[in-house]
Amino acid sequence: MDKWQPGASLNTLRRRAAMLSSVREFFKQRSVLEVDVPVMGKATVTDLNIDSITTSVVGEQGYLQTSPEYFMKRLLASGTGDIYFMGKAFRDGEVGLRHNPEFTMLEWYRCGWDDHQLMSEVAELISLLLAEEGGFSWDVTKISYSDCFFDNLGLDPHSAELSTLQLLAAKLSSQSWIDETRANCLDLIFSSQVEPHLPRGITIIYDYPECQAALAQISSNNVGQNVSKRFEAFVNGVEIANGYLELTDASEQGVRFKRDSKARELLKRPAVTMDQKFLAALSSGLPACAGVAIGLDRLLMGALGVNSIDEVLAFSWLRC
Amino acid sequence: MANYSTNEFRSGLKVMLDGDPCSILENEFVKPGKGQAFSRVKLRNLKTSRVLEKTFKSGESLEGADVMDQDMQYLYTDGDFWYFMEPDTFEQHQATESAVGDALPWLSEQDVCMVTLYNGSPLSVMPPNHVEIEIIETDPGLRGDTAQGGSKPAKLVTGAVVKVPLFLDQGDVIKVDTRTGEYQGRVK
Numbered sequence: 001m002d003k004w005q006p007g008a009s010l011n012t013l014r015r016r017a018a019m020l021s022s023v024r025e026f027f028k029q030r031s032v033l034e035v036d037v038p039v040m041g042k043a044t045v046t047d048l049n050i051d052s053i054t055t056s057v058v059g060e061q062g063y064l065q066t067s068p069e070y071f072m073k074r075l076l077a078s079g080t081g082d083i084y085f086m087g088k089a090f091r092d093g094e095v096g097l098r099h100n101p102e103f104t105m106l107e108w109y110r111c112g113w114d115d116h117q118l119m120s121e122v123a124e125l126i127s128l129l130l131a132e133e134g135g136f137s138w139d140v141t142k143i144s145y146s147d148c149f150f151d152n153l154g155l156d157p158h159s160a161e162l163s164t165l166q167l168l169a170a171k172l173s174s175q176s177w178i179d180e181t182r183a184n185c186l187d188l189i190f191s192s193q194v195e196p197h198l199p200r201g202i203t204i205i206y207d208y209p210e211c212q213a214a215l216a217q218i219s220s221n222n223v224g225q226n227v228s229k230r231f232e233a234f235v236n237g238v239e240i241a242n243g244y245l246e247l248t249d250a251s252e253q254g255v256r257f258k259r260d261s262k263a264r265e266l267l268k269r270p271a272v273t274m275d276q277k278f279l280a281a282l283s284s285g286l287p288a289c290a291g292v293a294i295g296l297d298r299l300l301m302g303a304l305g306v307n308s309i310d311e312v313l314a315f316s317w318l319r320c
Numbered sequence: 321m322a323n324y325s326t327n328e329f330r331s332g333l334k335v336m337l338d339g340d341p342c343s344i345l346e347n348e349f350v351k352p353g354k355g356q357a358f359s360r361v362k363l364r365n366l367k368t369s370r371v372l373e374k375t376f377k378s379g380e381s382l383e384g385a386d387v388m389d390q391d392m393q394y395l396y397t398d399g400d401f402w403y404f405m406e407p408d409t410f411e412q413h414q415a416t417e418s419a420v421g422d423a424l425p426w427l428s429e430q431d432v433c434m435v436t437l438y439n440g441s442p443l444s445v446m447p448p449n450h451v452e453i454e455i456i457e458t459d460p461g462l463r464g465d466t467a468q469g470g471s472k473p474a475k476l477v478t479g480a481v482v483k484v485p486l487f488l489d490q491g492d493v494i495k496v497d498t499r500t501g502e503y504q505g506r507v508k
Binding site: 047048049050093094095096097098099172173174176177180183184187188190191192212214232239242 | 348349350351352353354355356357358360374375376377378380
């Protein structure tokens with residue numbers, strides 16, 4: 001295929017440019033500092049389900065960053081106060097209708113805030129970015145993970161037995177799910193039985209299961225169950241943003257890194273170098289903060305009502 | 321047969337699922353931000369024609385199905401089986417009534433149909449998109465009523481009943497779109 005033309009129309013490129021400048025204006029008014037951290041580093045995330053693209057730099061292994069998180073947290077630990085990054089992030093293997101291996105991420109941190117304060121700001125920014133052309137205002141719904149899970153399945157995701165979740169996942173898909181982990185079963189059930197029924201507009205879901213905490217703090221909800229202080233935002237049922245009340249405890253972070261690395265080994269995934277500089281920054285003291293990342297390409301898809309990420313990128317991977 | 325992994329699932333690929341041959345219609349890559357990647361796949365069961373949706377873990381694989389589409393000429397029926405012939409090898413295949421299925425009322429001898437073979441035997445039959453068939457039974461034609469929109473049912477020699485304009489008569493040959501069952505015109 002020798003198609004040299006871009007996937008995005010001129011109109012879409014203009015809308016993208018307007019979105020980037022609205023974001024900068026939004027944070028300027030709120031005195032949040034823009035930081036331009038590296039997209040290439042010597043270490044990367046240990047997350048089991050995120051694959052980094054490796055590269056080679058003067059004979060040393062490098063990784064294209066899957067998010068600016070570690071560099072930003074090192075800045076926070078050095079005392080910058082509130083910061084945001086808007087730029088490229090990279091993930092290997094992610095190619096599809098809603099995925100491109102290189103994408104535009106907006107990530108920011110608010111010192112001293114909790115996850116609910118940050119959720120309000122996320123809703124405000126997303127509404128602002130979506131409303132630019134449509135003229136109507138978008139409905140915002142905020143609901144806990146367990147409530148929307150229960151509403152669709154009649155099952156409490158936090159207290160349900162693992163075997164119940166495995167049976168349900170196997171029924172929805174195939175017998176090979178019968179020995180899957182709790183986190184994977186929940187993801188399958190959630191994405192096939194809950195996401196399609198989320199309300200139109202902007203939906204924020206909070207208090208994710210403890211087993212899906214990643215870099216969020218664990219805390220107990222109003223009925224005393226352990227949940228992770230993690231939230232996600234959806235626009236018309238499509239996942240747009242992921243945020244945390246950030247884990248600041250370096251030793252707990254070290255434990256999670258090791259757990260990830262062990263799981264990678266078991267599943268024969270490529271081993272990755274744990275980011276020691278990031279751990280050292282956490283040990284020296286990360287201020288209490290909440291942080292979130294938004295996929296701006298997906299948000300633009302929502303704003304324009306298009307189905308394919310190829311239509312909002314100048315050149316998706318297929319056209320590179 | 322070869323095994324195909326989720327990243328090789330393409331529209332049109334024929335695979336085995338729960339013992340039945342299926343054709344993949346769509347494969348959507350789904351990945352929650354921090355979760356494992358899935359493939360949400362739409363398939364058509366080639367035996368029942370039913371469309372189903374299944375979610376596979378990325379990297380899971382399915383066995384390929386020995387399914388082939390082949391143009392064949394329809395020869396005749398003996399009432400139990402319908403016989404088709406491969407035009408280049410003259411090899412004949414007998415199809416059951418359930419394999420012929422919805423194609424049955426459109427089959428005229430010598431028409432070329434697309435026959436789907438599964439393990440070498442006909443699994444389904446697709447008639448040509450357009451067929452020309454004679455009317456065997458209809459109300460007498462009303463001359464001079466060609467401009468008015470009315471229509472009437474007409475039975476064709478192959479057994480199908482289609483709506484035709486009022487001026488047509490028994491013995492006329494008409495062209496029909498088999499996908500919609502609609503009258504397309506009269507054949508001189």
